[in-house]
Amino acid sequence: TVDAMTRRAVVTGASSGIGEATARALRARGWDVVGVARRADRLAALEAETGVVAHAADLTDGDAVAALAGWLDETGGVDALVHVAGGARGSDRVEAGDPEDWRWMFEANVLSGQRLVASLLPGLRRAADAAGHADLLFVTSTAAQTAYPGGGGYNAAKAGEAMLVHALRQELNGEPLRVIEIAPGMVRTEEFTLNRLGGDQDAADKLYEGVEAPLVADDVADVIAYALDAPGHVNLDLVTMRPVAQSAQHLLARGP
Ligand code: 8X3
Structure with missing residues (x-):
């Protein structure tokens, strides 16, 4: 039986990186967690280890997202949507951007967020009625705030996602629904930069070269858990977080 006091979170992107770390962190804090990603094998391993319930789904598929919402309703509802899935493809200049990369980035970062809101909001509203509040949390990026050469497609997609979040918060004003943005x-x-650079491990390593302590996924997961566990009237609208060595998007201290 589901404990009526236990809150339940759906975490997208749960097969790796910040999503996986967040699923683990929430679980460790006593949440029921549903982990969503495409890679069923990785989710199954996470489920066996942690009790995070695996739900394989492709967020670019509207039917799959609607099915996720239906399944959540039948199995105890949902108190928090934690949308971590997304990512970057390519670091080409705007003039050389690959339209497929750009399309993928808009699908993964913007449209998937809209689909999740459309399908899960009714269930989140029911949870808020019962529990006092419910949450929608989005992991965007500092790339949503500051552009950089080679970032055009990702900057545009993440800024688009951030604007979706800002509009949504205003649309939900007056309802007990928190809309939270975390911008790392x-x-x-393991995978973000590798995916972005088409699997080029050397190039990925170079990006972090000499940076003494970049953030790790657990750092972001801790902040997400804090935001969700904060008292229900407290909304962390936007948390921008960087490693100390990165005092601005373009100001990155590198050691020897
Ligand atoms: C990733 C941050 O600086 O690589 O979301 O764009 S950055």
Whole structure:
């Protein structure tokens, strides 16, 4: 039986990186967690280890997102949507951008967020009625705030996602629904930069070279958990977080 006091979070992007770390962190703090990603094998391993319930789904598929919402409703509802899935493809100048990369980035970062809101909001509203509040948390990026050469497609997509979040918070004004944005700067995860650079490990390593302590996924997961566990009237609108060595998007201290 589901404990009526236990809150339940859906974490997207749960197969790796910040999403996986967040699923683990919430679980460790007593949340029921549903982990969503495409890679069913990785989710199954996470489920076996942590009790995070695996739900394989492709967020670019509207039917799959609607099915996720239906399944949540039938199995105890949802108190928090934690949308971490997303990412970057390519670091080309705007003039050389690959339209497929750009399309993927808008799908992954902007449209998937809209789909999740459209499908999960009714269930989140029911949870808020029962529990006092419910939450929608989005992991954007400092790339949503400051552009950089080679960032055009990702900057545009993440800024688009951030604007979706800002509009949503205003639309939900007056309802007990918190809309939270966490914007991390340089985080070293296994896959983010590797995916962006088409699997070029050397180039990925170079990006972090000499940076003494980039953020790690657990750092972001801790802040997400804090935001969700904060008293229900407290909304962390926007948390921008960077490693100390990165005092601005372009000001990165590198050691020898
Ligand atoms: C990733 C941060 O600085 O690589 O979201 O764009 S950055």
